[in-house]
Amino acid sequence: MQNFNEETNKNRNSRQVLQYVQNSEPTTRTEIARKLSLSKPTVSTIVAELVEEGWIIETGSGESSASGGRKPVNLMFNPKKAYCIGVDIGGTKVAVGITDLRGKLESYRTFPAQEHQDDSLFKMIKHMVDEMQEELSISDSQIFGVGAGVPGVTDMETGIVEEAPALGWKEFPIKEKLQNVFPFPVYVDNDVNIGALGEHWRGLGRNKRNLIFIAVGTGVGSGIILNGQLFRGSHYSAGEIGYMVTDRSLAKSYEPAYAGYGFLESVSGGTSIGTALSGRLGRRVSAEEAFELYRAGNPEALEKLGPALEHLGIAIANYVSILDPELIILGGGLSQSFDVIHPVVSGIVRQYAPKECEIVKTASGKEAGVIGAVALLLKEHEGLYNI
Amino acid sequence: MQNFNEETNKNRNSRQVLQYVQNSEPTTRTEIARKLSLSKPTVSTIVAELVEEGWIIETGSGESSASGGRKPVNLMFNPKKAYCIGVDIGGTKVAVGITDLRGKLESYRTFPAQEHQDDSLFKMIKHMVDEMQEELSISDSQIFGVGAGVPGVTDMETGIVEEAPALGWKEFPIKEKLQNVFPFPVYVDNDVNIGALGEHWRGLGRNKRNLIFIAVGTGVGSGIILNGQLFRGSHYSAGEIGYMVTDRSLAKSYEPAYAGYGFLESVSGGTSIGTALSGRLGRRVSAEEAFELYRAGNPEALEKLGPALEHLGIAIANYVSILDPELIILGGGLSQSFDVIHPVVSGIVRQYAPKECEIVKTASGKEAGVIGAVALLLKEHEGLYNI
DNA sequence: TTCGTTTGTTAACTTAACTTACTAACTTCT
């Protein structure tokens, strides 16, 4: 029974049990046996092993049922069995954190990205992690692995960043670089995918099978979770909503906001909104300021921002038409102006898409990137433990 | 070892072996053992069972390898172990066929849809199948099951057609109706999903992990295969490309071609193309005729058809931006004018989408619907056999 | 205190892998 193809049967069952305990705390051996349709002895041996290894903790006995009988032993998942490192590399700052297996942040720190280049960056990351480990007295053997997010198209498997304009990287072997400083398994993906994973694991997308995370900032990008799995596409470029065209006539003459920018981000991205209004008003306006003016009913702002929001709305409606997701989560810098964006976008979705779809603003804070990176690690890592 | 959760381990391995034999004919016990990393004895016992049951046939011995040694016994999959019924219900005609497990059509016949309504339709289908079974001398016990395609939004699980305008159905329990006449497992899905499954199984999409099948006819619809699995969305309405908006300004004023029609099918669907040109020329023109005039360089046709094709191109480019598929297959009535459509569409995709994507015309014939329906049956059926 | 109930364990059995050791069949080298 050693092998049914790379994965032993026992391991499967152990994983199922551990997963069940996680999702149904507190639980008992008998309950597990019933729910997973395994026999009681099987569950007992598996639980014994998991308790031995420290994945599961027996906590006092629970309540016996109405009709009497022996009280069950409560079983709880032990989220401190191991710790995870999450790294969120952004254009301006780098965030590093250590979480437990539940995604609870135990320690977190950031440093400016620009000060360091190439190898010095990774030494700095390692240094931060070492400090945090010391602080929390977590030994290397307790570390499960490293997950990292990068703002650019990334090949999960080779770990090479095809292109990350914000960092000036091209064909950059980030996984290798991280692996050089960390003696743990390393997983890398792009920042929007990480955002989607984070929302699915710990954010508003918990228990949703199909969701889209859209980050509207300088550019517009999105991560797609279908059937509970991140969908990356054939060339790791699924979710490039920034390239969506929402106006045939306009598309013929549009100018990319930056080289390599797509249509949508050129008409609805943060930079474009700012510059468009700046041109109209004759002074430099930031995107936030533009929204502020829009809220105040400034006519120029209404004139310039209105269409930008409509384009975004159409792009999202198109997403709904194609993928029929359960939930769309908006994140990124512009999600601060969700109060302005939401009515326009959801009106357009209702008007044009065949099905409705809830659209919400992300509830995660600054640490979302780090937690998403940890979600990536736990999803991809082929260990006993799995989200 | 009875249960690791609904599915025994043995069954998994049997299925893997059978699948391997199918895809790698002819093969041998030793090769299977190597490729699936199972031991030789294990493979021998599994193969013995499969031969006993008739799934696998031993054909003469093969060639021994370069360095000598005993000649292996060649193993072949037996596609005649069972037969499948495929039903393709269209607005104008109904097609029924019987195929073997490879999807080879053994018998096929059609009849007009309108002549029959409600229960009479299903009696007719059953009658046709009975005739074909007799002709081929296939007993009920050899029938694997029934797959069926319907032109409308269909809930795979309950088997209820939400709405099929072409047939005048609403909340129609088609699975139940078919189950009433057939004593075999029945699976139903909508026609574009079936088209996608057919292309993936026997068409141009073989061995592709991610593909889109787009049917351009009266309306525009699509089926999505991601990671080798049909993606249906949260409300069974994924792939509704007909609702995609490709022009913000135009969308504000467009009139649906029919009630419930989306933007894209209203500007690029077959009916709209015909009527648009009819209006311009002052006489009734069919879509085919419109393409004919376009090929001949007729200025009115260029003026009306050009934008329609561009809208379709943008919709497909948006698809590529979002899903990054490996292949897009065009089908439906208008794919006859692929020579006209392809240059426009692929030019637009190259211009606006972040990655390239091959776009081809379906190579399947009239029987595609029946074969796709069989593909659905084999995908969904939880038997030993699986595509 | 005793009885019914529920939890969890122990013991014996079953299944389906595995390993090791074989036979069978074939090629090639001498």
Place this chain on the structure above:
DNA sequence: AGAAGTTAGTAAGTTAAGTTAACAAACGAA
């Protein structure tokens, strides 16, 4: 032609990981 070397497939025995059946432990209530 016969020996040596190679590869295919089988037989016998072992091991892992389940199963069922029976029982001990713990508890509530009559």
